[in-house]
Amino acid sequence: MEFKKRSAFINGEWVESAVQFEVTNPFSSQVISTVSDCNSEHATLAINAAAEAFKEWSKFSAGKRSRILKKWYQLQLEHSKTLAKILTTEQGKPFAEALGEVKYGASFVEWFAEEAKRVYGDTIPGHRSDLRITVIKQPLGVVAAITPWNFPSAMITRKIAPALAAGCTIVLKPSELTPLSAIALVELAELAGFPPGVINLIPSSQPALIGEVFTSHPAVKKISFTGSTRVGKILMKQSADQLKKLSLELGGNAPFIVFADANVEEAIEGCMASKFRNVGQTCISTNRIFVHEQVHDAFVSGLKEKISQLKLGDGLERGTDIGPMINEAAVSKLDRLLLDAKQKGAMIETDSKTDQGLMRNPALVCDVNSTMDIFSEEIFGPVAAVYKFKEEQEVIALANKTSYGLASYFYGRDYAQIWRVAEALEFGMVGINTGNISSAVAPFGGVKESGFGREGSKYGMDDYLNIKYMCWAGINS
Ligand code: SIN
Numbered sequence: 001m002e003f004k005k006r007s008a009f010i011n012g013e014w015v016e017s018a019v020q021f022e023v024t025n026p027f028s029s030q031v032i033s034t035v036s037d038c039n040s041e042h043a044t045l046a047i048n049a050a051a052e053a054f055k056e057w058s059k060f061s062a063g064k065r066s067r068i069l070k071k072w073y074q075l076q077l078e079h080s081k082t083l084a085k086i087l088t089t090e091q092g093k094p095f096a097e098a099l100g101e102v103k104y105g106a107s108f109v110e111w112f113a114e115e116a117k118r119v120y121g122d123t124i125p126g127h128r129s130d131l132r133i134t135v136i137k138q139p140l141g142v143v144a145a146i147t148p149w150n151f152p153s154a155m156i157t158r159k160i161a162p163a164l165a166a167g168c169t170i171v172l173k174p175s176e177l178t179p180l181s182a183i184a185l186v187e188l189a190e191l192a193g194f195p196p197g198v199i200n201l202i203p204s205s206q207p208a209l210i211g212e213v214f215t216s217h218p219a220v221k222k223i224s225f226t227g228s229t230r231v232g233k234i235l236m237k238q239s240a241d242q243l244k245k246l247s248l249e250l251g252g253n254a255p256f257i258v259f260a261d262a263n264v265e266e267a268i269e270g271c272m273a274s275k276f277r278n279v280g281q282t283c284i285s286t287n288r289i290f291v292h293e294q295v296h297d298a299f300v301s302g303l304k305e306k307i308s309q310l311k312l313g314d315g316l317e318r319g320t321d322i323g324p325m326i327n328e329a330a331v332s333k334l335d336r337l338l339l340d341a342k343q344k345g346a347m348i349e350t351d352s353k354t355d356q357g358l359m360r361n362p363a364l365v366c367d368v369n370s371t372m373d374i375f376s377e378e379i380f381g382p383v384a385a386v387y388k389f390k391e392e393q394e395v396i397a398l399a400n401k402t403s404y405g406l407a408s409y410f411y412g413r414d415y416a417q418i419w420r421v422a423e424a425l426e427f428g429m430v431g432i433n434t435g436n437i438s439s440a441v442a443p444f445g446g447v448k449e450s451g452f453g454r455e456g457s458k459y460g461m462d463d464y465l466n467i468k469y470m471c472w473a474g475i476n477s
Pocket residue numbers: 150151226249281282283284438444
């Protein structure tokens with residue numbers, strides 16, 4: 001399959017728009033494609049098509065929806081290498097990581113194809129002897145999904161697979177930086193046999209405009225967004241008038257704590273995995289590394305050694321560990337955070353500067369403290385910032401000293417401490433002796449200003465279902 005489409009997909013038709021926007025490879029800075037640039041009319045057409053298709057799709061048996069989703073899953077696996085190549089070319093991450101993402105993304109489709117068959121209701125003893133109460137779950141209706149550039153494939157399947165499994169229909173607006181993976185996924189969805197209007201795709205370089213249509217159109221019953229906290233708040237304000245349901249997966253500021261009794265080697269491995277995945281451009285990336293003073297020096301020297309082995313380059317070249325950052329704005333932010341830390345007394349063990357476009361070396365910074373911008377801002381880049389601590393209470397307070405609450409990690413061996421710390425961390429996800437917490441079977445999501453809603457797992461389906469209760473009277477025994 002060649003994946004040649006470059007347009008919108010509305011009501012089962014590929015729709016060219018009058019205007020196009022460019023897609024660039026962040027490694028070479030070359031334009032690799034142009035894509036139809038949808039406007040508010042396209043968005044409205046897509047929503048109307050999804051609303052019409054909902055009437056039929058929501059009435060399909062769960063088994064029928066499940067079989068189409070399974071087919072889509074199989075097609076994604078069959079074409080995984082091509083999908084990964086498309087992903088690397090438009091996003092920059094190393095091919096092996098891109099392939100991992102495509103398979104991770106497909107695993108949500110497989111999981112929710114199964115879950116489609118398990119949307120169970122309930123019976124509740126009535127509050128009078130002649131009453132019976134039953135509870136059913138029903139699909140919400142049209143779901144608008146807005147997905148980011150850092151995981152151009154998996155963030156799409158993670159949203160739309162549960163929605164489709166539940167019986168909802170979709171209008172998808174992928175990131176304008178990475179629309180090609182989205183288009184390829186929709187080409188496969190067409191092949192899998194979703195009826196027209198069930199999945200609609202509107203690439204657009206005008207996210208604010210499309211967001212306004214999504215939040216104001218009465219047929220859109222839910223918006224699922226992954227992206228910045230700033231944009232999440234705008235969508236929430238705009239959705240208030242119609243009280244639309246929202247799932248918001250927003251920014252993070254993950255602490256990574258290494259206690260004195262931790263296995264330092266394993267902690268270094270976990271830190272490398274969670275810090276440098278996707279060049280650090282991951283919402284659940286380790287952002288602040290707190291190391292107990294007793295193991296601080298051993299941890300830092302081991303981490304430095306591992307960092308020195310990372311190879312920068314073109315994601316399509318074998319052996320590349322670190323690809324380019326996504327754009328100039330991301331690079332400037334990283335440089336600003338490092339400069340601020342340096343000026344406030346941090347020790348730059350290895351620097352990030354290169355003279356290669358959007359490439360940044362993985363950097364290690366020590367003696368960091370909470371007055372520095374790098375403590376409170378999401379780095380979203382390849383900088384490991386290390387803090388030293390002495391006491392459990394001190395490090396818990398520091399870890400929680402952030403408006404974000406997405407992922408957190410810690411390494412230790414004392415089971416009582418593990419329970420205490422896991423319960424005290426104000427985050428939606430806690431990795432204990434692991435830096436890899438992502439899975440279709442687990443509920444991904446945050447608290448505080450990292451948003452709300454859960455993606456993946458049995459809980460992920462609930463975000464796309466309404467609960468209806470029926471009170472049956474007059475049942476006299
Ligand atoms: C994200 O950055 O939000 C996604 C990371 C993941 O699913 O592992």
